[in-house]
Amino acid sequence: MINMLRKLRSDFPAEYSACVFDAKGKTFRDDLYPAYKEHRPSMPEDLAKQIEPIHEAVRALGWPIVVVEGVEADDVIGTLARRATAEGMRTVVSTGDKDLAQLVDGHVTLVNTMSGEILDPPGVAAKFGVPPARIVDYLSLIGDAVDNVPGVPKVGPKTAVKWLTEYGTLDDVMANAPGIKGVVGENLRNTLAWLPKARELVTVKTDCDLTSSLADFHRLEGGSEDKDKLIDFFARYGFKTWLREATGESLPNPRAQARASAAPPAAGGAAAGADAGPAQGGLFDSAPAPAQIRYETVATEAALEAWMRRIETAPLVSIDTETTSLEPLQAQLVGISLSIEPGEACYIPVAHRGPDVVGLEAYGQLTREAVLARMRAWLEDPSRGKVGQNLKYDSHVFANHGVSLRGIVHDTMLQSYVLASHRNHGMDSLAERLLGLKTISYEEVCGKGASQIGFDQIDIARATEYAAEDADVTLRLHRNMYPQVEALPGVHYVYEKIEMPVSVVLQKIERNGVLIDAERLGAQSTQLGQRMLTLEQAAYEAAGQPFNLGSPKQIGEILFGQMKLPVVKKTASGAPSTDEEVLQKLAEDYPLPKLLLDYRGLAKLKSTYTDKLPKMVNPATGRVHTSYGQTTAVTGRLASTEPNLQNIPVRTEEGRRIREAFIAGPGNVIVSADYSQIELRIMAHISGDENLMRSFAEGEDVHRATAAEIFGVAPDAVSSEQRRYAKVINFGLIYGMSAFGLAGNLGIEREAAKHYIDRYFMRYPGVARYMEETRQTAREQGFVETVFGRRLWLPDINGGNGPRRQGAERAAINAPMQGTAADLIKLSMIAVQDWLERDGLGTRQVMQVHDELVLEVPQAELERVKVKLPELMCNVAELRVPLVAEVGSGSNWEEAH
Template identity: 55%
Template sequence: MPRLVLIDGSSYLFRAFHALPPLTNADGEPTGALFGVVNMLRATLKERPDYAAYVVDASGPTFREQMYPLYKANRPPMPDDLRAQVEPMCRIVEALGFTILREPGVEADDVIGTLALQGAAEGIDVTISTSDKDFAQLVREPAPGQGLVELVNTMTGSRLDSIEAVMAKFGVRPDQIVDMLALMGDSVDNIPGVAKCGPKTAAKWLAEHGTLDAVIAAADAVKGKIGESLREALGQLPLSRQLATIRTDVPLPVTPRTLALRERDIESLRELYARYGFNQALKELDGGSAADAVEKEPGRARGSGRYAAPVAEDAPPPDPALSAPGEYETVLDADRLAAWIGMLREAGCFALDTETDSLDPLRANLVGISFSAEAGRAAYVPIGHDYPGVPTQLDRQSALDALRPLLEDAGVRKIGQHGKYDLHIFRRLGIEVRGYAEDTMLESFVLNSSQRHDMDSLAKRLLGYDTVAYEAVAGKGAKQIPFNAVAIDDATRYAAEDADITLRLHGQLSAQLQATPSLQAVYREIEMPLVQVLARIEANGVMVDADELRRQTADLSRRMLAAQQKATELAGRSFNLDSPKQLQALLFDELGLPALVKTPKGQPSTNEEALEAIADQHELPRVILDYRGLAKLRSTYTEKLPEMINPATGRVHTSYHQAGAATGRLASSDPNLQNIPIRTEDGRRIRKAFVAPPGRRLVACDYSQIELRIMAHLSGDAGLLEAFSAGADIHRATAAEVFGRRLEEVTPNERRAAKAINFGLIYGMGAFGLARNLGIGRGEAQEYIATYFSRYPGVRDYMERTRQQAREQGYVETVFGRRLYLEYIQRGNQAQRAGAERAAINAPMQGTAADIIKRAMVDIDGWLAGQGGAAQMILQVHDELVFEVDEGFVEALLREVPRRMAAAAELRVPLVVDSGVGADWDEAH
């Protein structure tokens, strides 16, 4: 069936103006409202409607002012910054091919209402694109030979397309909306109503009496203050109804079928997009690839002195209505749960959240479940609250059995905020959640990884909404109670809000992602598929040998004691090696060693860097460093890991954090397995405690020099490309270039120096850092770097090009389009800018490496799913994946996994994967 889209231009223009920050273009012209409306129009065009019109209010009075001179009398005049955007807005709308409709004497609402019903009568499905609730009176369900009339709020993604949908949102039918509006009145339009009559009271009266006329007839029976207010308003209610009624009989010079889209005026659009800084729109216009688009933000917030908060250029502006409180229901009986399940299934997409009694998803007990399918409305199902006088709750198993078909239906999309936690909770209860399609934490992370992605921060930043703090319902400190002891009414307010706000946030964040295809691809193809993969890895866990760890603890303790005794001998007296104050007095006052590193307060530092700086001048600093290294291994790993064995599984289960590092790298906690030191023998011994159970082996697969290979790809340097393509030892090849040797003449020390240069340049190391690393003079280090760049000029060009791009656009990108915003690249002191430039050079390589291994994990996880449990992924550490494998399946895995890892990206040099097998993690290396 053909479709007609009628766009409420006036409504969107005002909402965009008030919702977005005061953006301007390079010439200082205001662009905020224009930006929001243009993005909404482009989103509409992507849906390819058959007919469309952009409807705005004409100047001059309308029949409503003639009927009631005070109509809209309270509205302030249009702000100058908004008025300045009306004319360019119309020019862009025209150039996009839309018909603009302005009819004198009536409002845009009446034009839309007339065309909507005409279109539906002609068998056309009509979508009214608006954020104005008044249009709900026009909603029509399809009838034989007729189309439907639905409302879509492009800003939030909400949709009203049936009588039930209108009833669910407003509590009345579409044919009762006008009567409801008359009873409520409208302070914005200055429509008189019944004083203190809100939507709930109006809906209640109409539910009881059916129509406004019947409410008027029954006014004498309404008691209390509200009854007095009703009777005082009786004379005005018929007028209010007339003012609130959208006309559907306006004589128009057009019909629905004359509103076909025209061809775009490309040249006009190019001029307008360039003038107002709509760079993504301009790139699409010019046929650029979204995957490698380099875009700037639409403008700077006035007076900010820095890049405005990065908002994807096609992002619809947030709707101020999204900051309003929601209406939340506590579900305590099976009938209401069944009703909600039906609503969620019909919606096809809903936000989901769980409440538990622990932060550990592999040990937590489920206390309640919340969900929302419509912004502003949510429900909480308590099933595990336990306190004196607690209301009767649904039986946990009965509730889960009722929810299971919905949760396991991949066709119904679920939305979460850090939903991996919830997936664990349900999996442990025997429910495999399918259709987990959206995660607001990850949407925010992909849009700008340098910001905060927790719900409270997102709600404040994007919705202007202050969420209920956990402490507000559970207390804090020593008096904090577990969630199962929180009163159900308070729990509903907290938990249902989580689901509601998650849904609202998704509406905002999803629109921003859709505006930038490269970021949308990172989110859809990398981050979201990875959620289930990481959940499986965490659930798999890894077996650790507690006896081996205890032996290592005893050994470390003996050596720590020996180091203490040695330090006492060297100092000539006893002292506390763990006391910075005592160390400071001993090293710098008594022994007179130079204080080469200072604390922020100007005091001599005793941190690792400070002790390394003076370790060649006295034996004591080295002994202290050795002691600290042993103590850290003991406290962090050998003592702690046995305590972290899950009694239900006998394994250690780390947690992986997708939004943990700005570059996209995964972080690990509880325990942190990313930071086990591997350059020392003691650090490598820790890995010996990670073991395979009987009949299985551990297989480790590690990308070889992946960041250097990415540097070769990004820089396109001929020398690096040739070395990697030939399979050469890249450090030896670099040493041969820098020191003017043949490959076979390179000494171990020269290779070590070349390795320091190769990796140092990736991290933005200068001559000072290289000199310190190699123990050489700064001048000699500078000569090494200069020679390196003369041999690999493509690297130098890449680094300068990347710095310049970062300064111009405020961010850098990975090969796959992930962005890292650089806050200090154009401001701050020189040290901050230098740090931002180093990050600009390193982030594309580190971020691309992160993207590659994530892509590999998703692919390998899919392959493992068909292997009947013969192998499972149990660890990811930087560029390495570790598997627990049946002994008879090891060869098959060694054939398949390295191949899939190498195929995770197509670079200009081959990706190489090293593999090893062993009874423990150390042996697998």
């Protein structure tokens, strides 16, 4: 179980996590049906003895334990999943229980850590023959022998699927029972009175009365395991390998992560694709394998000299590192692998250790200091070309030892990304797809679970096979993909002029980090807690009684049972919903829902930011060092992780105050530069609409101009409310908003919303034309492009179901705007860094957030930066409308806005 929990956390990193156990005693289902689970044998004595140690281990691993009397663990899981969905989160449920397939939807996925099976909605349909919404009906018909819930006699999965496919729902099957022939038809008719009870028994409750809120399950990034408790636990129960690891053994090598990285998660407003089926556009083809493989261990000065002579004259060298940690700024070098020809590579071990490592005596091992001293000149030579897989990481590793890796000219991860951003860019996946090669996995070399060891403990010969293969395969992948990149001018431009150079800039920004005022965050956390107590008391007064603000059941009883507020919608179990959407609707007319929303918002701010950020400060620098993922979002946008600095809320005063804790060092100020209305300007450029271009060219307030046209008034007569409507329409339509969506957003009738959209397209006919042409282009070629030629693939544009296809059509319209904005900000980062280094300034880029650059600027350079920064940002590209960048400064990030 410890292995499973650790693997789950490694494979599916989550901000919130909980481990749910069944409570002792009866549940509501026993009251419904006394024979429920009566055939199930009691727990074996040997297993019962492990319950308390298991709970102890789970807590030490950092998993909150949840046990709720009167319901089953499944019901608690269902309730937590629905709450998370209401908060806009995605949920992974680790289970082997088929009953929980009923929870699966676009937000909830099942993972079986025993079998490796992952079930999303298509996966559920493929496994059971019915979609998640019909799982309850399916289980009602076939019954559950394990829980002693009878179904229809003689009806198995095939018959159940057949009936549900033919008739629709369980109710429809029951309604059509008189016409179903044969023995099964008779059995169905004899079971009609029972089926509603069966359905109630197999339905997972999603509205349990929980004393906990989601905030209680927040996990600290950087690790929430209690090391001291784990050491004590491992020592007490004789887990020697885990004990050795916990007391100082090396962490698993991060190349395992780079080699087998998962497909990019959905981000940037477009769906991410899995690796099923051929690549879009036939971009990837297999390549012939080399005639022979020669991998060498370099363990003597003579062998190192021989390889140095080779790489010092080679036009391009593949390089890779093996290390001790997944954390870029903490990883220590264990070895270096090199390749200059396919099938030929070497591994230079520099920090393998311990008496159990085979080969240290036979091979010997050069010291890390000696190898880096000999290689430094080549590593730091910008004229010596290097290729690698995610070299941003390797650059950090070398920088940790005082070496600045230069000459990075190619990166196979980025080549894969620009060719097909929706695919998997891990080396193992690329090797199998493009080269037909099954590479050595990290687990094959280091073991897995409790027996896994660090790479620095690996036998030298085995380490050479694995590490040299990294460099060899990377070189072969480059030779496969780069010709394809070169053959597509737009893709080549994005790769050579945007992705490759910005990767180098991102590495510098990550190392710069941003200074955090932990004391201020602590004070804000205290204030948020006090404000939450005030809101709690106000909620008690509004309700006329105390209640648990984190309990949907209690909230529902008060809002709908006692206060008789209108029911907006219901949960899957039929209870009135109390999710955020419902509370927002009710808050328009009633005070208590507004108080509940305010409380939830503050609780999220406290747990996610004010409590968490101080714990993520690097003690050596006093700064937070985020990691920017280049290949996560299909649109080209960067993704900030550990911590995520891009989702700090700014729409509330409390949210904006969090940015006050991002400060400048002594003698410095924070400068923020933000593109103004960038996506609307890109829409004007791409669509070529004359009225929209003229508004921007003449410096008009584009929202006011739109309002004047839609409402038929002079620009100076436009009211603030009319301008707000126009702003929603301007931005909503570039995200593919429908009349229905606009009506909901503005709180108006659908016909009125349709009228406004019609008037908008009369004012901007070029925009309407662009939208229709883009949909058609996307259907024909499967992708759309940014202004610079970045390809944005839309796998569902032709093959998805209705909602997914409609989502792909909306993405087709918006992706060129969002992708072009991403390209522009990356070009700006490159231009700014070039200027700072060329002029020898002390100013540093410290963050990139959406369309904004954040810099830490010495006071003496402030005026110079404030003049030059918008000039650079506005001149990285020439569009048909002017680009505008607004610049501000202050002692902290919030003041700079």
